[in-house]
Amino acid sequence: MSESEKVAASPMKATVSRRSAIGMMAGGAAAGVVGARIGQSSSTSGNYEDIIDARGFTGNWAEGALKSFVPPGEFDPYFIFASGGHSGQMFVLGCPSMRLLKAIPVFTREAWQGYGFGSDQSESVLREGFDPSKSEPLGWGDTHHPALSETEGDYDGRWLYINDRANGRIAMIDLADFKTKQIIDLPNLGTSHGGCFVTPNSEYVHISSMTPSPYLAPGGYAPLSDYAKYYRGASCWMAIDQETGRIDMDRSFQIELPPYTQDLADAGKLSSFGFGFINSYNTEMAIGGDLEDPKKALESTAIANDFDFLHVIDWQKAEQVVADGKTEDMNGIRMIRLDVAVAEGVLHFVPEPRNPHGVDVNPTGDYMVVSGKLDPHASVFSIEKIKAAIAAEDYDGTDDFGVPILKMESCLEALVELGNGPLHTQFDGDGNAYTSLFVDSAVAKWTLGPKAGVGEGKTWTKVDHLPVNYNIGHLCSAEGDTVNPDGKYLIALNKWSIDRFPPVGTLHPQNFQLIDLDGDKMSVLADMPIGFGEPHYTQMIKADKLVHTLRVYEPGTDPLTMSKSRFATDPGDARIDVNGTNVDVFATVMRSHFTPDVVEVNLGDTVRFHLTNIETTPDATHGFAIPGYNVESSIDPGEVVSIEVKATRPGAFAMYCSEFCSALHLEMQGWFLVKP
Amino acid sequence: MSESEKVAASPMKATVSRRSAIGMMAGGAAAGVVGARIGQSSSTSGNYEDIIDARGFTGNWAEGALKSFVPPGEFDPYFIFASGGHSGQMFVLGCPSMRLLKAIPVFTREAWQGYGFGSDQSESVLREGFDPSKSEPLGWGDTHHPALSETEGDYDGRWLYINDRANGRIAMIDLADFKTKQIIDLPNLGTSHGGCFVTPNSEYVHISSMTPSPYLAPGGYAPLSDYAKYYRGASCWMAIDQETGRIDMDRSFQIELPPYTQDLADAGKLSSFGFGFINSYNTEMAIGGDLEDPKKALESTAIANDFDFLHVIDWQKAEQVVADGKTEDMNGIRMIRLDVAVAEGVLHFVPEPRNPHGVDVNPTGDYMVVSGKLDPHASVFSIEKIKAAIAAEDYDGTDDFGVPILKMESCLEALVELGNGPLHTQFDGDGNAYTSLFVDSAVAKWTLGPKAGVGEGKTWTKVDHLPVNYNIGHLCSAEGDTVNPDGKYLIALNKWSIDRFPPVGTLHPQNFQLIDLDGDKMSVLADMPIGFGEPHYTQMIKADKLVHTLRVYEPGTDPLTMSKSRFATDPGDARIDVNGTNVDVFATVMRSHFTPDVVEVNLGDTVRFHLTNIETTPDATHGFAIPGYNVESSIDPGEVVSIEVKATRPGAFAMYCSEFCSALHLEMQGWFLVKP
Secondary structure, three states, rough: OOOOHHHOHHHHHHHHHHHHHHHHHHHHHHHOOOOOOOOOOHHHHHHHHHHHHHOOOOOHHHHHHHOOOOOOOOOOEEEEEEEOOOOOEEEEEEEOOEEEEEEOOOOOOOOOEEEOOOHHHHHHHHHHHOOOOOOOOOOOOOOOOOOEEOOOOEEEEEEEEEEEEOEEEHHHEEEEOOEEEEEEEEOOOOOOOOOOOEEEOOOOOEEEOOOOOOOOOHHHHHHHHHHHHOOOOEEEEEEEOOOOEEEEEEEEEEEEEEOOOOEEEEOOOHHOOOEEEEEEEEOOOOOOOOOOOOHHHHHOOOOOOOEEEEEEEEEHHHHHHHHHOOOOEOOOOOOEEEHHHHHHEEEEEEEEEEEEEEEEEEOOEEEEEEEOOOEEEEEEEEHHEEEEEEEEOEEEEOOOOOOEEOOOOHHEEEEEEOOEEEEEEEEEOOOOOEEEEOOOOOOEEEOOHHHOOOOOOOOOEEEEEEEOOOOOOEEEOOOOOOOOOOEEEEEEEEOOOOOOOOOOOOOEEEEEEEEEEEOOOEEEEEEEEEEOOOOOEEEEEEEEOOOOOOOOOOOOEEEEEEEEOOOOOOOOOOEEEEEOOOEEEEEEEEEEEEOOOOOEEOOOOOEEEEEEOOOOOOOOOOEEEEEEOOOEEEOOOOOOEEEEEOOOOOOEOOOOOOHHHHOOHHHOOEEEEEEO | HHHHHHHHHHOOHHHHHHHHHHHHHHHHHOOOOOOOOOOOOOOHHHHHHHHHHHHHOOOOOHHHHHHHOOOHHHOEEEEEEEEEEOOOOEEEEEEEHHHHOEEEEEOOOOOOOEEOOEEHHHHHHOOOOOOOOOOOOOOOEOOOEEEEEEEEEEEEEEEEEEEEEOOOEEEEEEEEOOOOOOOOOOOOOOOEOOOOOOOOOOEEEEEOOOOOOOOOOHHOOOHHHHHHHOOOEEEEEEOOOOOOOOOOEEEEEEEEEEEOEEEEEEEHHHOOOOEEEEEEEEEOOOOOOOOOOHHHHHHHOOOOOOEEEEEEHHHHHHHHHHOOOOOEEOOOOEOOOOOHHHHHOEEEEEEEEEEHHHHHHOOOOEEEEEEEEOEEEEEEHHHHHHHHHHHHEEEEEOOOOEEEEEHHHHEEEEEEEEOOOOEEEOOOOEEEEEEEOOOOOOOEEOOOOOOHHOOOOOOOOEEEEEOOOEEEEEEEEOOOOOOOEEEEEEEEOOOOOOOOOOOOOOOOOOOHHHHHHHOOOOEEEEEEEOOOOOOOOOEEEEEEHOOOOOOOOOOOOEOOOOOOOOOOOOOOOOOEEEOOEEEEEEEEEEOOOEOOOOOEEOOOOOEEEEEEEOOOOOOOOOEEEOOOOOOEEEOOOOOOEEEEEOOOOOEEEEOOOOOOOOOOHHOEEEEEEOOO
């Protein structure tokens, strides 16, 4: 029987046929109202009013229902890629339905997808994802700022990058199969916050340190009393391999930064192409530590200065410095030392109101919007002015580490009063900006000045104010940080939900609020509780840009290489090779059978299962679980998964398919027998 | 400053005030349409039609939108508690919005909630959750069948139980705080499937083996050739402590079962109170193992017999047998051996069509509905007839293990033709049953006969058929397995989604379809992709039954004991106690400070952090993360969390609050310094 015949003979066939039948039935149903969209018929319209009435909808609730609903079987026009905060994962939602389509495991093990429960593929990503010279074995991360790959400043749907704020790491996810393919533990970074962002053609993905690390100290350790001397930050420019999306350490470099707390960052684009921008706070270098005097608490002393520094980095100059060999090896990566960065014009500072949070470059690249949470204004800096100030050496001295400080007034284009606690800004295609107001729990809509490329004659003015519930952090409009934003929808990433959802215990969900940007006035359409992580930032991409996404692998694919696995097993070739205490099981997997399905080994053997899912039907995924042995793997159609098991415990273990696959799914089991 | 003053002085105050302001604004907005619900105004109604038109809604899509939407700030009337399959977790959704409110970690570590990343509380649950004499350290589970606690056969909103199908375990979740409090690794169980169900007053939570284990063999191991001799199943009656909801091993017992594959199970209620029912398949005792001959594959040989056996267990008789001491200790639990169970009338068999899946007891307890996936009928058995047959010893001989087989025709009430691949059945309050049809990808609605307590004069008839997309497994109606079901909504737990959602990689989501049960004809309202696990079964409970759920802990609570922690630290009592190489850090945690915030220790020290969140405001949760040390914990308001860290690695680690808490959240950090 050929493979296609087997598939045809499988129980799925009934389902697929049934599907066609359903399609026909649905068509039939639709034909019943042919010529009249529901809602155009007054009697049906009456039904809606009855439902609205029966459900007690007031205000614009029915509008929220109709605008956010995505009908059964229909697709959302946008994907939202949201970080999962200290869950360590990434979430994929549809917009406007706000339905959670997938949770992608990144830094934390996840059993449904078999990520970190035995498969060589996932174990190697996780194992290579921490540097034993730097960390204990790590089992989680704190994902903050996703960055979709870009071409000419637009999302291109190829890859996704995400930082681990906790441990100074970065991961790459392939949007071909929505799987994590690489984690890099960055040398010289303790925590990280500044990024990820990608440069406009995905030349680099950037990440910078949050708190500094004592990497300059002998032996890598220094007490806090030597903070200014030995602790340093780092700006990391991680080169992207254009074929695989992976980070190429050999072409990557770091730039040493003063021991401030570097915060959010963004890439220049179009008129600011070639630059990167990083906010900072705690330029006071406060370290806390006084138990008795609350005035010396870090959150008090770190806000003493009126101004912190926007870091302006010329990464094209940095590339030349690296090419010229003016770097030092710093724990395995080339680093441009601070004095070199200053001497070569790679790094400049611009004063920014104290303790800022977001820096966001507008679509034309002309403006850098900095929001200081302790200042009610957005400070808008101009790249034209910054370039001119650099050229003119229009300095206001240097900081303690010799970095030249450009005069703030020479770089500032506008101060726009927005409200209390402005944090982050996104854009639409009509020259409008949207800034989250953390303290006000609101979104401010405002117009950009004339150089924003649209809305000629507009001024720097707040035009709308929408309360949200509650404590908004980041926000995200459709493609709102690209050169070509859609606007349309805005997601408010609210940090508290308090009483917005029914009680589900002492830990409350966060709240994604969906906001309608059509029309002059913003309005809240729907709430989406997020009770499985704390997303910090999201990006929203047109769904039809994900042209590289597979529904099924080519037969025999190793997802780590995306090429044919050397362990791929054809139907009929299933076998068990025994070589002393090494047992290799070459298994085929299809509805409803593992071949072989009985594997008998001796205590102490090393058993390697190589499992090839020989199905070609999309969604014909099988699981592979061994009770008592902590083995769980997901094998998608066409995929090859290898798992090594040390037979350390005698017994009869009923291995089985853990993903419901067919009417005979329960019978899809076998025995892993470890003889005493 | 008092604690309440501190809270008042915190940045949250602004938010709370803002909340009131928003409330007023919302009120104002509502006042704008006073006297006229939207939808009653023709001009507004016109707006709806415009939206419906603009969005291209056809068929009953707008109705789906309006019926499934839960407006911002409003609550769903029902909670759905869904197993997460091989994710190892539980999911809480609202119905009808289908929004995921929370993922509760159970068998798998989860970082957002700090479950298994250092806290003593979670580590002890996970550590005690596997028996090292039985398993390798386990990091995942396969959750299948949640069971809410009951009083008089109705959900009472106190506790939740869930089985681990992979490793033969059971977990208990406290609905006071939605946290996992106990995991039991059950002796003599390899895999498990039959349960969880609770008896009508939560006397017991039941679970039974799926595949048998060789627990009768000397040393606990036997080859498959000794399957019939040494392998056995077990029905586990785990006694519930009525104060804590925990399983009391000392009052629990098992019943030995033949080495069939025991499948789904249910508890009797009302007229069948005191009984438990377990399906079985593979009474052929097929073991697979033939690489050459597909006819000998387990999924073929395990379906040879025309009938398998419904196990009927009299658990009140079993209690008496246990009280009489007629048990053996079997690896740490009292077991009623098979011969005793037979002799004492604890266990009877009833033939059921081959390879059945679900057994579901109707609300009045009169009928046991068995669905055989290889038979298009539901087989309805009568408890009255079963009791009579037992009393009359109306046997058709015994099986190979001596268990008396009641005559099928003496116990059968009805055979109802439903469609292809019937699996599971739920009920409403009007005498209707709803059965999933896996092969047909449909739901059958049918009427129960006259003894169902409602619908006098109804006959055993299929009355409606609704296609779903695709391959439905379990289904769930509101309170649909209690003595008092609501019906109203039905969730179809579809195993495949194929093309229902946009591509999110080679592993596709499952699909929860929301079905409207109002009216005679069922209709699909909405699809909800489930891309974070594979739920098998759910229970749906009225949200207002969760009266025990806390929004905030009493100050100083240890969630494991739900009483005052001996490590609770009052404001002002924060300190570091050093005793040789043991360092105890008694810390208070509140916006925006850890006190103390600098902890300097020596390499090799054992450091115990005792963190008391001294906030009393709901949702004022803080995280506690130590970079490089794999420590991440969530500390809810009032909660005390203890974490032990071995200082094995020198360095300066910027510990921080990982849950965004206030405008100065980023400044809520400190230093964990490990001196070389």
